[in-house]
Amino acid sequence: MVMSxxxxxxxxxxxxxxxxxxxPMLLIWGAKDQFVPPxxxxxxxxxxxxxxxxxxxxxxxxxxxxxxxxxxxxLLSWLAELPD
Numbered sequence: 001m002v003m004s005x006x007x008x009x010x011x012x013x014x015x016x017x018x019x020x021x022x023x024p025m026l027l028i029w030g031a032k033d034q035f036v037p038p039x040x041x042x043x044x045x046x047x048x049x050x051x052x053x054x055x056x057x058x059x060x061x062x063x064x065x066x067x068x069x070x071x072x073x074x075l076l077s078w079l080a081e082l083p084d
Contacts, residue, residue, distance in 0.1 A: 014044075018051075021048055024050055025052065026051075027041060028056065030055075032059060041053055
């Protein structure tokens with residue numbers, strides 16, 4: 001079940017929640033993102049080893065807009081590797 005923002009505890013943060021998550025997670029990051037530094041991506045991965053990071057060279061903040069075909073291939077490959 002997904003909780004709305006209002007239902008979350010006041011001390012809820014990604015930093016507190018991410019280490020507790022056990023599902024597979026894919027994080028796609030543009031290596032040339034000028035809004036959110038790529039160094040943040042590795043920090044997210046450090047919080048939970050279930051996060052698989054795919055860093056796309058020559059891509060900025062919106063990989064899904066900039067290289068949609070590449071994103072589709074990354075997603076399809078990742079989904080194919082998930083256990084049944």
